[in-house]
Amino acid sequence: MDSQREALQRIITTLANKDDEIQNFIETLNHTLKNVQVNTTKVMIDLEEEFGALQATLDEMKASMVNKIKQEQTYKSQELQNQLTICNNALESSEELLDYANRTLSTNDPEAFTKAAKQIKDSTEMKLIFTRAGVTMAPAFRLSLKPKISDNMTHLMVDFFHEKQMLRSLKFLPVPRAPEIDLADCLVADNCATVVWRMPEEDHKIDHYILEYRKTNYEGPPRVKEERNWDIIDNIKDTEYTLTGLKFESKYMNFRVRACNKAVAGDYSEPITLETRGFNFTFDGTTSHQNLKVDDFTVEWDSSGGKGQESRIKGKENKGSGQISLKKNKMSGTPSPKRTFVSGRPASARTNRDRFTGESYTVLGHVSFYNADTKQLLHTFKTKFTQPVIPAFMVWCGGLNLYTGLQVPSAIKSLQKGDGGLGGSENSLTGLAQ
Known part of the structure; x- marks a missing residue:
């Protein structure tokens, strides 16, 4: 009878422990599910912000390039307009000279004709015109008949073929894999805890590691509903770290670590639990x-x-x-x-x-x-x-x-x-x- 009671008590203890483990696992799943929803919302917001920033950059570049084209248009238009004004003035002066010459041809006064013809000849040879205001050079004879500005605008054309290829190649950031903690190399002694880990495969893009730890009185995996929060040690460059000066008022400590590159942090490693045997008492x-x-x-x-x-x-x-x-x-x-x-x-x-x-x-x-x-x-x-x-x-x-x-x-x-x-x-x- 006693042996049966002992056997039954062991079964009850085992079942109670298993129930506790399953309950903790259910809480972990619920916590993970909640975090999936929260993190999905977060990355969606981040994605919108990144594309918004990208669109803002494109709009800024477009505005700058449009402004450059308009400046070029204004410059060329002004130069051509100035040349057109000069040509119109030259044409007007030439027509005046032509009219004066025609009127000279129709005169019957030999003396007046000779004098006028000489003046016209001298003005064309010297590029001078006699007007009531005085003598000026004939614009028609000193005018360049070649446009100063070309109408070609091909130097301001664009081709974003490669840029569009780059945009089509946009992808999510590469995330470091989760490290693996070497439980056999971890050590608890002299109120210090040394945690050693390694990467599943070599990754030269890893910049640093983040170690998190917390004290607990539960031997198994970390519990979601733990009273203590995780303490964080950031910017660890090596694959091991020693916590010193610890006070072991709890039976165990949980540890986990994650790798970070220049952009993002990866997943946590599988957490480990180390026993932290310390002696605690108070004065009576x-x-x-x-x-x-x-x-x-x-x-x-x-x-x-x-x-x-x-x-x-x-x-x-x-x-x-x-x-x-x-x-x-x-x-x-x-x-x-x-x-x-x-x-x-x-x-x-x-x-x-x-x-x-x-x-x-x-x-x-x-x-x-x-x-x-x-x-x-x-x-x-x-x-x-x-x-x-x-x-x-x-x-x-x-x-x-x-x-x-x-x-x-x-x-x-x-x-x-x-x-x-x-x-x-x-x-x-x-x-x-x-």
Whole structure:
């Protein structure tokens, strides 16, 4: 009966997990469908804007070329009109001379005829005309009878055959393919996360990459209805990136990356989920001295009596361990609290207290304390532990800052594998890291 219940419970758990996955996938599909509609509207608007800009450019070029043709027309018309005016004036002068000559032929006075004929001859030879206003050159004899301007306008003709071919070859922008994240090469250590990716095929037009990440407490694929937004790292030139100084207050982190050329960004890679094991805990104000001001992450000595025992913050659930940064001590005449060490056991540890009382075991281990700012080793305890180890601190005329959501540094892990590596206080994380 018990085995059947266990089997049924496993089936129920499996089905519940599968239902959760399917529900998440349905939400993803609905979100994708909505984005398809939104993005379609966006690209349609962009297309209209681009063609509008193209049409505006064509209209601008057309107006410029039409203006050039009109200027050429005005210039040629003006030059021809000026030449036509000169010719008309010359024709009028020539006709006057011709009329004077005809009248001279009809005269019967020999003396007047001789005089007039001589004047006409001299005026034609000297290109002069005698008028009442005086003597002028005959325009008909100094006039060029060749047009100054040609009526040809072929130099302003156009042929947009190649341009039309180019317009017919208009196409959508080439989009980079989605990168592939190499899960085996990704690393989470020392509160840093390194993500490595590659392109499915070589693409020399890629300009940079965009990495997006967010924290989550779900192990599977990223969920659409996630409380946290994606954080963005832009303009990455390499195919890997390391996020440093992270605080792991969640169990996992989602990562995705996309490639960009000079114009557009491509699709996201398949997202990955990396486990981010960090140690999180807070100070237990219910176990502190009454002259201490205690909140979740800071402790300060207060000679005026702190907040009083009645207003102390209740202990919160223990989530692991972290690092302690010692505040600089300030000298004071305030006496120190009694050296009665009170266990800093959090609530969850107290709820499981009975489970440990009936067990008997001994563990030989090390407990080391480092300065979180300088990475200098403060002290190491080597002893046999027969009960769960809960850190407790004495604060006098100073304070403590708690840094949580951290990982055990790799340098400490490597020393723990050695013999007596943590024995001397001259060791430090800085030296080990080097």
